[in-house]
Amino acid sequence: MSWEEQLFALFDDLEGQAEALYDAEREAEVADRSRAEYQHVTLASRLMASLDTEVGLEVVGLGAIRGELHRVNAEWCLLAARAQEWIVPLSAVSAVRDASPRSVPEVAWSPLTRLGLGSALRRLAEAGEGCLVHLADGSRHEARFTRVGADFVEATGDHGATMLISFARLAAVQSRTIR
Known part of the structure; x- marks a missing residue:
């Protein structure tokens, strides 16, 4: 060489x-x-990638619920389980099981996903539907929503008494029938 x-x-x-x-x-x-x-990456963006799949949520004051994820928002999600729907504020979710390993950034979300928790609760108020309200302290109330404020919902309880429920203490709203 x-x-x-x-x-x-x-x-x-x-x-x-x-x-x-x-x-x-x-x-x-x-x-x-x-x-x-x-x-x-946010919890909501991971849940958005899990739409239309079955997930398990651990909810403060309530425990575990499992069902198909139908809607996700930056503030709340809608889970269909058996013959019920659950509106769950994401602030009350302590853990999620079986979520997609992917995420969907908020810029790719539909404009409808920008509707807040108040919009979801307004839908229940307009329907006049009875529901079971679960609070973060573990208590629950049978109620019908009448009006929705900026950070609370007004509800008529079991005996016709009016109560105001703070969004901050709301763990989940359980409807009785699937739409």
């Missing part, structure tokens, strides 16, 4: 080593960026 061939072989070897070092460094950088970007 001539000295020129040896020199080119040396340059090829050095170039290969540099390329391997660059690839290793880039791989670590991509992994680091991927971990950093995950901080922008």
